[in-house]
Amino acid sequence: MTRTTAPVPPRPRSCPPYRGTRYRTPARPLVAVQDPEAVELTGPVFGAADITPLDHDLTRQHTGEPIGERITVTGRVRDRRGHPVRGQLVELWQANAAGRYAHRLDQHLAPLDPNFTGCGRCLTDDEGRYAFTTVRPGAYPWRNHVNAWRPAHLHFSFFGTAFTQRLVTQMYFPGDPLLALDPVLLSVTDEAARARLVAAYAHDLSVPEWSLGYRWDVVLDGPCATLFEEDGR
Amino acid sequence: MTAPHAPTPSQTIGPFHGHALPVVDGGAIAPVAHPETITVHGYVYDGAGEPVPDALVEIWQPAPDGSRTGAPGSLRRDPVTGRAAGRDGVTFTGFGRVATDADGRWAVRTLPPGGVPYLSVALFARGLLRHLYTRVYLWEEPGDTLLASLAADRRATLLARPEPPRTYRFDLRLQGAGETVFLEFSGAGRP
Numbered sequence: 001m002t003r004t005t006a007p008v009p010p011r012p013r014s015c016p017p018y019r020g021t022r023y024r025t026p027a028r029p030l031v032a033v034q035d036p037e038a039v040e041l042t043g044p045v046f047g048a049a050d051i052t053p054l055d056h057d058l059t060r061q062h063t064g065e066p067i068g069e070r071i072t073v074t075g076r077v078r079d080r081r082g083h084p085v086r087g088q089l090v091e092l093w094q095a096n097a098a099g100r101y102a103h104r105l106d107q108h109l110a111p112l113d114p115n116f117t118g119c120g121r122c123l124t125d126d127e128g129r130y131a132f133t134t135v136r137p138g139a140y141p142w143r144n145h146v147n148a149w150r151p152a153h154l155h156f157s158f159f160g161t162a163f164t165q166r167l168v169t170q171m172y173f174p175g176d177p178l179l180a181l182d183p184v185l186l187s188v189t190d191e192a193a194r195a196r197l198v199a200a201y202a203h204d205l206s207v208p209e210w211s212l213g214y215r216w217d218v219v220l221d222g223p224c225a226t227l228f229e230e231d232g233r
Numbered sequence: 234m235t236a237p238h239a240p241t242p243s244q245t246i247g248p249f250h251g252h253a254l255p256v257v258d259g260g261a262i263a264p265v266a267h268p269e270t271i272t273v274h275g276y277v278y279d280g281a282g283e284p285v286p287d288a289l290v291e292i293w294q295p296a297p298d299g300s301r302t303g304a305p306g307s308l309r310r311d312p313v314t315g316r317a318a319g320r321d322g323v324t325f326t327g328f329g330r331v332a333t334d335a336d337g338r339w340a341v342r343t344l345p346p347g348g349v350p351y352l353s354v355a356l357f358a359r360g361l362l363r364h365l366y367t368r369v370y371l372w373e374e375p376g377d378t379l380l381a382s383l384a385a386d387r388r389a390t391l392l393a394r395p396e397p398p399r400t401y402r403f404d405l406r407l408q409g410a411g412e413t414v415f416l417e418f419s420g421a422g423r424p
């Protein structure tokens with residue numbers, strides 16, 4: 001390339017914005033609720049009947065083995081004070097190894113896998129731990145902008161002890177070159193916060209001759225009644 | 234907060250949660266054929282006035298006796314097939330979850346909440362970076378601090394419209410004219 005003396009233009013945003021937000025984001029500020037008696041400081045509970053013992057293993061929901069790189073993903077769910085969130089529901093959904101969801105509206109021309117639906121759930125244990133066995137999802141295109149691709153990701157849903165702690169988010173894989181180009185991930189503008197959505201490869205969690213391990217810990221935001229009782233505030 | 238306990242950021246629910254989250258009987262919060270059952274229904278609209286066909290509405294509320302402990306069983310699974318089994322028809326869990334249909338419509342059947350005049354709502358949708366909280370007020374109570382703090386036109390967005398018998402209409406408008414009042418709770422719980 002030839003060198004020019006022209007001033008360097010400001011670097012454009014590395015990525016177009018997430019267009020779907022345009023008509024769906026409220027224009028008015030949120031209204032703060034200060035009520036210590038708010039119903040939202042408590043939340044729903046789940047139990048053994050809400051899951052089956054195989055729901056955490058997405059590779060065993062059909063008669064055959066799904067195609068793809070088998071992974072185990074585990075971590076702890078805690079509140080802002082670091083206390084484990086026990087016995088709460090964790091839900092997972094994802095594309096298959098080729099990057100296609102088993103959803104009729106997903107018309108990406110990648111193969112469906114008859115042995116993979118891509119949905120799982122489990123309850124956290126006494127230490128707030130969840131664990132899933134699944135396959136690594138593929139990247140997939142979407143129509144946000146020309147040549148837009150979502151990096152490989154797992155969708156997660158968490159419940160805490162309060163409805164205010166509810167969290168739906170996405171987990172990403174370390175070292176993925178698409179992370180720097182993804183408007184959905186970049187919608188989290190703080191770099192340190194973005195990094196908390198990327199799992200760590202954990203060799204100690206890899207099972208010999210079976211699966212690769214990833215660790216991803218989660219902290220639920222938002223107040224709950226017990227949080228403030230313990231604080232004595 | 235210290236770095237180790239910094240909260241995990243939210244991300245959009247996206248369009249493809251349909252196999253994972255909505256369940257059979259998710260909106261059937263009231264026990265089967267309970268005589269006090271009410272129906273609460275409405276539409277979700279975006280800022281262009283278009284219905285939102287891929288939203289998820291979650292409801293949390295006290296039981297009619299005012300208890301807020303909830304109960305398991307909202308999302309029961311059949312251990313034989315692994316599929317959704319529906320509720321047991323008896324237990325009041327306090328939790329409901331329904332997806333909007335192609336017209337952007339949602340509906341739940343539940344029992345009136347005890348001790349408060351509202352149902353709590355968490356709304357999830359593609360294009361929302363974080364879910365939104367609001368409340369469906371089934372009736373007004375003079376001492377309600379949230380309603381009292383709002384101007385009349387804003388307050389109106391939280392009031393369900395009675396459609397007798399025992400039915401209430403509540404639309405959610407994400408943006409623009411008649412935008413629903415959405416809530417945040419970061420200061421809740423502090424005296």
Ligand SMILES: [Fe+3]
Pocket residue numbers: 095150153155247249
């Ligand atoms: Fe996705």
